Amino acid sequence: xxxxxxxxxxxxxxxxxxxxxxxxxxxxxxxxxxxxxxxxxxxxxxxxxxxxxxxxxxxxxxxxxxxxxxxxxxxxxxxxxxxxxxxxxxxxxxxxxxxxxxxxxxxxxxxxxxxxxxxxxxxxxxxxxxxxxxxxxxxxxxxxxxxxxxxxxxxxxxxxxxxxxxxxxxxxxxxxxxxxxxxxxxxxxxxxxxxxxxxxxxxxxxxxxxxxxxxxxxxxxxxxxxxxxxxxxxxxxxxxxxxxxxxxxxxxxxxxxxxxxxxxxxxxxxxxxxxxxxxxxxxxxxxxxxxxxxxxxxxxxxxxxxxxxxxxxxxxxxxxxxxxxxxxxxxxxxxxxxxxxxxxxxxxxxxxxxxxxxxxxxxxxxxx
Numbered sequence: 001x002x003x004x005x006x007x008x009x010x011x012x013x014x015x016x017x018x019x020x021x022x023x024x025x026x027x028x029x030x031x032x033x034x035x036x037x038x039x040x041x042x043x044x045x046x047x048x049x050x051x052x053x054x055x056x057x058x059x060x061x062x063x064x065x066x067x068x069x070x071x072x073x074x075x076x077x078x079x080x081x082x083x084x085x086x087x088x089x090x091x092x093x094x095x096x097x098x099x100x101x102x103x104x105x106x107x108x109x110x111x112x113x114x115x116x117x118x119x120x121x122x123x124x125x126x127x128x129x130x131x132x133x134x135x136x137x138x139x140x141x142x143x144x145x146x147x148x149x150x151x152x153x154x155x156x157x158x159x160x161x162x163x164x165x166x167x168x169x170x171x172x173x174x175x176x177x178x179x180x181x182x183x184x185x186x187x188x189x190x191x192x193x194x195x196x197x198x199x200x201x202x203x204x205x206x207x208x209x210x211x212x213x214x215x216x217x218x219x220x221x222x223x224x225x226x227x228x229x230x231x232x233x234x235x236x237x238x239x240x241x242x243x244x245x246x247x248x249x250x251x252x253x254x255x256x257x258x259x260x261x262x263x264x265x266x267x268x269x270x271x272x273x274x275x276x277x278x279x280x281x282x283x284x285x286x287x288x289x290x291x292x293x294x295x296x297x298x299x300x301x302x303x304x305x306x307x308x309x310x311x312x313x314x315x316x317x318x319x320x321x322x323x324x325x326x327x328x329x330x331x332x333x334x335x336x337x338x339x340x341x342x343x344x345x346x347x348x349x350x351x352x353x354x355x356x357x358x359x360x361x362x363x364x365x366x367x368x
Contacts (some may be wrong), residue, residue, distance in 0.1 A: 012349055016285055029281060030157075030179070069159055078282060086112045159277060168200060172203055183204040183208065223241055231251025245261040283296045321350065
């Protein structure tokens with residue numbers, strides 16, 4: 001039995017309350033992919049040196065892979081459904097429990113694969129960047145108990161991770177059912193950077209690559225020009241600009257928006273891109289103006305990099321409220337840039353704990 005759709009991680013804040021109506025889909029967002037166990041080391045002064053032992057000052061363990069996006073969406077109050085294969089081991093059991101019980105994510109379309117071990121990623125954060133080592137095998141879907149549903153559930157939106165030359169049947173099903181598709185993309189290992197090879201992009205409402213990916217796919221030398229070029233194939237293009245913020249174009253209306261990044265002390269960038277997408281999806285479904293969606297996405301991503309633990313670093317409304325309270329209390333703070341986030345005032349709860357909030361723990365399976 002799936003959890004009640006209201007049993008998400010932030011039950012007191014519903015960013016879609018103003019747009020909900022009778023007959024709406026049960027789920028706000030659907031996504032599918034691979035769940036990893038992430039082990040994140042932070043506080044390294046430099047990259048590990050061959051033949052030596054390095055000690056990290058911090059460590060966190062959490063569900064990773066597609067769980068980063070699912071957790072970020074659920075933390076922002078969206079009713080999230082995830083279809084994924086889980087390992088038949090303690091890692092898989094931990095990830096399942098953390099997502100279903102801890103975050104209120106619907107796993108009714110997920111399955112545990114007998115005899116299959118969970119994929120694992122070890123991430124080392126240093127000098128503002130990260131290095132990752134992963135291990136895993138493709139899930140033997142023939143061994144899945146029961147039948148996987150052939151079509152995605154009814155949902156307002158879905159998030160798809162695109163790859164050149166790969167088409168996912170569920171994406172077309174979702175688009176034909178009226179689900180709004182948002183897409184991100186990874187590095188093209190083939191080196192071709194052929195936009196036509198991203199066949200599922202034709203079903204999507206919004207595409208959210210980073211600046212380097214956008215410029216390579218459009219053969220441009222400017223990320224803003226790349227965003228404008230991408231609207232020839234997708235209605236909304238959002239290009240993240242790293243330390244410069246983000247730029248977006250709505251090709252249907254001609255509207256553009258650019259929001260600078262929030263300067264923060266980055267501890268671990270793991271999952272920040274997923275948090276950005278989750279913030280933009282939330283703002284879009286809430287029918288916010290393009291600039292507000294972009295600002296919200298950038299804010300949630302900025303808050304996430306100040307913590308470690310991948311999915312555990314995704315902020316919820318309490319974290320957003322605590323941050324808002326803190327920055328407004330700084331006497332030397334210029335109030336002008338803060339006005340960019342004043343639209344959040346009606347949504348933010350009264351913070352119950354100070355910022356930052358520590359979520360990540362160094363191990364799993366603590367005894368009661």
